[in-house]
Amino acid sequence: MSDDKKEKKSALSDFAGRPGSGGDDDPPSPVWPDPDPEGRERRERRWFRREKAAKERRHLPDLAELLLGMPFFGNDISADVQTWAERVYPLIPEDDRGNHQALREHLIILTVSASLDDLKEASEAFRRAGKLKRIDKAEAAMRLDYYLACVGDRHTPWRIAGEAISRAHDRKTPQDQALDYAVAAVGWLLHAGRYEPLSADRLARQPSRPRSSFRNDASDLGFDLLERILQERERRLYRRVEAHFKWLYEPERVGMSSPPDASEAGAGDLKPGDPGVVVFRTVGNTETSQRVGREFARLLNKRLRLARRPDLAAVSKALADEFPHAVEIISAILSELVPLDIVRLRPILLVGEPGAGKTRFAERLCDALSLPHETYSxxxxxxxxxxxxxxxxxxxxxxxxxxxxxxxxxASPGIVLDEIEKVGTGRHNGNALDALLPMLEPLSAAHWHDPYIQAPVDLSHVVWIATANELRSLPPPLRDRFRVFRFPEPGPEHLIPLADRLMKDIIVERGLDRRWAIPLDGEELTALQAAWSGGSVRVLRRLVERLLTARDRWRAEEEVQ
Structure with a gap:
């Protein structure tokens, strides 16, 4: 066996031996096109090489790499300080112009110890020093400030945040690194804002903290806040666009046609023979709200589209390929559509262990039946x-x-009620399960009174699919309205098709083409079989993600060698 093969086997064996380590909470990769894919890949390969070298004491990270989260030299801040001081000391002139002698004395101290006071004095010495030809004194002072922030100084995090945001704003900084600088800046700002002046006796009573936790906390805080900001930005953008189109296509606006949306094209103007049904016949009490009348004016007494029954054999094969452990359930559900020309299903309840794939199965079933749908947690x-x-x-x-x-x-959207057993049971503002009962019963759903429209509407064609981990908490009247299916967990015999599908999904989520999904080889499958013996698909997905990461790192190291 060649050396390359030995290295690959060793990496996979290590992966199989540690199925629960690392990466569970890593943020998902963006799915939009990368403006600089080659540069990003080149930087990532360089980062992995230097990260490994830093841990092995073969590379001293520079300030930029520290700000971006690279480990300290030997994964130890004390070793990082001492090594940096030893390398900078020969670059300081021996003459006493510009306080050079004092600077050399502080660096000598740092090669022995790295206390809070020593770091502070060295940082101030660099700021007071005169011009240095062989070293950037401002960057040296900032590096010492970074050390201070990581060991718990209460003032330097502000400087670190300012430095990080300046680098993020620099037009020369690549987009991926700009985001990481921004995360660091936000995290250090939040970290600094938590500090408050303490008296000496209160400060002495404060529990000690690991030095690395300050930097880790800042990174976590930055990621958390930016994620919340982006989510709120998306919500506001969606509301603005929705409000614009509501205004643009109001019925009263003369000469306006229906919105140019594929999902709305032809709705209410179905061709003869197309399946459809009238859902809204009137809006009650329009005097109290003309707005409600305008919202539904285009839908009143109009036949809305129903989904035609697709090729059930093709649907069955597609679902069975993706969910090989649920073949019996697929057959039982689709058999109800055999005598029909449209898609019309009784309410379905999928009960099974967490991670078995119930929610994804419900969503994929709606996709396969061409039903527009939404998942309601x-x-x-x-x-x-x-x-x-x-x-x-x-x-x-x-x-x-x-x-x-x-x-x-x-007229027949799909609604996936995810984890229905976790609904609150209080009735102060009504109860969701009580509200569902009449909508799940075919006779009452055909004339269900909507409190907003204040008139009967036809909900008899809506497809309801619920998921639950157990049935004990669901009231009997609700259970009776569902066709209950026990959703099985996949076993080891389903590993190959599931791993292949998960790998393709991960590749697509990373913004790559499915053709990049190289099939798993024998060693990789052996590693997966050792780490996963059946059960949660969610766990299998995390294992496949780690395997792909191990594969990429091995290839990067192979290229370097």
Whole structure:
């Protein structure tokens, strides 16, 4: 066996022996096109090489790499300080011009110890020093400030945040590194804001903290805040676009046509023979809210599209390829569509262990049946908002199925009720399970009274699919309205098709083409079989992600060698 093969086997064996280590909470890679894929890959390869070398005491990270989160020299801040001081000391002139002699004395001290006071004095000495030809004194002082922030100094995090945001704003900084600098800046700002002046006796009573935790905390804080900011930005952008199109295509606006959206094209103007049904026949009490009448004016007494029954053999094969452990459930569900021309299913409840793939199966079933759908997370829901809110309240809104029918202009959307057993049981503001009961019953759903529209609507064609980990907490009246299926966990015999599908999904999420998904070889499958013997698909996905990371790192090291 060649040396290369030995190295690969060793990496995979290490991966198989540590199935629960690393990377569980890594943020997902962006799916939009990368403006500089070659540069990003080159920087990542360089980063992995230097990161490994820093841990092995073969590379002393520079200030930029420290700000971006590279480990200290030997993964030890004390060793980093001492090594840096030893390398900088010969670069300081021996003459006493510009306080050079004092600077050399401080560096000598740092080669022996790195206390808080020693670092502070050395940082100030660099700022007071005169011009240095062989070293950037401002960067040297900033590096010492970074050491101070990492060992708990209460003033330097502000300087570190300022330095990081300046580098992030620099137009010459690549986009991927600019984001990492911004995360570091936000994290250090939040970290600094937590400090408060303490008296000497209170400071002495403060528990000691590991030195590396200050830097780790700053990174975590930065990621958390930026994620929240981006989520809120997306929500506001969506609301602005939605409000614009509502205004643009109001019925009263003369000469305006329906929105140029593929999901709305032809809704209400179905061709003869196309399956459709009238969902909205009237809006009650329009005097109290003309806005509600305008919202539904285009849908009143219009036939809305129903999904035609697809080729069930093709649907069955596609779902079985993705969920080989659920073949019996697929057959049982699709058999209900055999005598029909449209897609119409009784409410389905999938019960199984966490991570078995219930939610993904429900979403993929809707996709395969060409049903527009939405997943509604029931965890923590403590009111009856799913059934709509009366228009007399400021927060008035239609029920969930009515909202989807209006949005998709489709009479049979799919609604995935994820983890339905986790719905709150209080009834102070109504209960979600109570609101669901009449919408799940075919006879009452055909004439369900929406509190927002204040008129009956036809919800009998809505496809309901719920998931749950157990049934004990669900009331019997609700269970009786569902067809309950026990969703099985995949076993080791399903490893190959599941791992292949998960690998392709991960490749696509990273913004690459599916053709980049090179099939797993024998050693990789052996490693997966050693780490996963069946059960949670979620766990298998994390293992496949680690395997792909191990594969990429091995290739990067192979290129270097």
């Amino acid at each position: 029931c965890g923590g829901v403590g009111d009856a908002a799913i059934g709509g809110t009366a228009r007399r309240w400021m927060s008035a809104e239609p029920s969930l199925p009515v909202s989807l029918i209006r949005r998709f202009r489709h």
